[in-house]
Amino acid sequence: MTGFSILILAMIAASLLADRKRTWVGLRKGMTMFLNILPQFLTVMALAAVFLYFVPESAIREHLGDRAGVQGFIVGAGIGSVTLLPGFVAYPICAVLMKQGVSIVVLAVFLTTLMMVGIITLPLESKFFGTKAALLRNLLSLIGAIIVALLMGVSYEWF
Amino acid sequence: MSGSKPDNKKAVIGYLPFFVFLLIGIFSHFWGWTPGTAIFSRFGEFVGEMLLFLPLVFMLIGLIDVWIPREAVMKRVGADSGFKGALWVTVLAMLFAGPLYAAFPVALMLRKKGSSIRNVFIYLGAFSAMKIPMVSFEIGFMGLKFSLLRLVFTLPVFVAIGILMEKILGPQYEMKKVAS
Numbered sequence A: 001m002t003g004f005s006i007l008i009l010a011m012i013a014a015s016l017l018a019d020r021k022r023t024w025v026g027l028r029k030g031m032t033m034f035l036n037i038l039p040q041f042l043t044v045m046a047l048a049a050v051f052l053y054f055v056p057e058s059a060i061r062e063h064l065g066d067r068a069g070v071q072g073f074i075v076g077a078g079i080g081s082v083t084l085l086p087g088f089v090a091y092p093i094c095a096v097l098m099k100q101g102v103s104i105v106v107l108a109v110f111l112t113t114l115m116m117v118g119i120i121t122l123p124l125e126s127k128f129f130g131t132k133a134a135l136l137r138n139l140l141s142l143i144g145a146i147i148v149a150l151l152m153g154v155s156y157e158w159f
Numbered sequence B: 001m002s003g004s005k006p007d008n009k010k011a012v013i014g015y016l017p018f019f020v021f022l023l024i025g026i027f028s029h030f031w032g033w034t035p036g037t038a039i040f041s042r043f044g045e046f047v048g049e050m051l052l053f054l055p056l057v058f059m060l061i062g063l064i065d066v067w068i069p070r071e072a073v074m075k076r077v078g079a080d081s082g083f084k085g086a087l088w089v090t091v092l093a094m095l096f097a098g099p100l101y102a103a104f105p106v107a108l109m110l111r112k113k114g115s116s117i118r119n120v121f122i123y124l125g126a127f128s129a130m131k132i133p134m135v136s137f138e139i140g141f142m143g144l145k146f147s148l149l150r151l152v153f154t155l156p157v158f159v160a161i162g163i164l165m166e167k168i169l170g171p172q173y174e175m176k177k178v179a180s
Helices: A001-019 A020-054 A057-064 A072-080 A087-099 A106-114 A122-129 A131-155 B008-031 B034-067 B070-076 B083-094 B101-111 B117-130 B134-141 B144-169
Strands: none
Touching: A001 A020, A001 B134, A020 A087, A020 B034, A057 A072, A072 A106, A072 A122, A072 A131, A087 A106, A087 B034, A087 B083, A087 B134, A106 A131, A106 B117, A106 B134, A106 B144, A122 A131, A122 B101, A131 B134, A131 B144, B008 B034, B034 B134, B034 B144, B070 B083, B083 B117, B117 B134, B117 B144, B134 B144
16 A cells, blocks of 8 residues: 555646646545545445454454365355445455455455456346346356456465 | 535435444443454554545546546547457546446447447456556555456456457347437
């Protein structure tokens, strides 16, 4: 977070130098968005704190950690495919879970299916593209997400 | 993620669960109720750094919003069904925020403008996985390594999905028109 924060501050500074008025408009837009999501963010993180008090780290490691195996993978893919979560909720939760020992593969499969697969929105998607295309896109995306997650699990340790 | 001003009444209701949480935390502190203080200190641990970082990411998103000429990109996206077309739909997809279903109407519009089936689904893939605002969150919370690896592996995957979709559905596949 720190390195990226410094980069953003540098960008804000550059933007201010280039066009003060435009930068101000952009910053206000951003802050408004932030204030809009803040209550939701705080609620989710409070729930996460309560949840993690009752579910000990050892249990999380056992079921979703490096030695959890296929079971943890399926849980990640299943929850990711079904739920609809915005990035500002999903990423903080995953960051917390990463610290609690959830494996990279499980987090990767959860996040990629969350982005690419949408079981709940299938009816809506069918309305736009037709049932065949919607089903096919979700199926291919699920397979694709699994491949991406497995590749990440293998390569994450290399770098 | 709308840019509209927060409605006061709605805002208060939104904070209600957090206020309840906060009150329990304060009472736990004074009464020495261990589970409460433990949960609360954990919450502080989670949220502390994030509360400094999140506004910055949103400021970045706001800046992207005012600096990037989306209309210019929109104009370039069109009937070009080749590699260039694929590139432009990817760039277009990266500039927006929001859930995937928000991209469905745009994808349909691309098809109507003459984009190939392949490029329409490449657009959806890029939107789901490469939106700049989302990647900003990802880099901040999961780290640059995680984000870069995911992008490197996802890009060929959604291009392949686009190609496969066109192969299976056929280049003339007719997407349904939404009842308006």
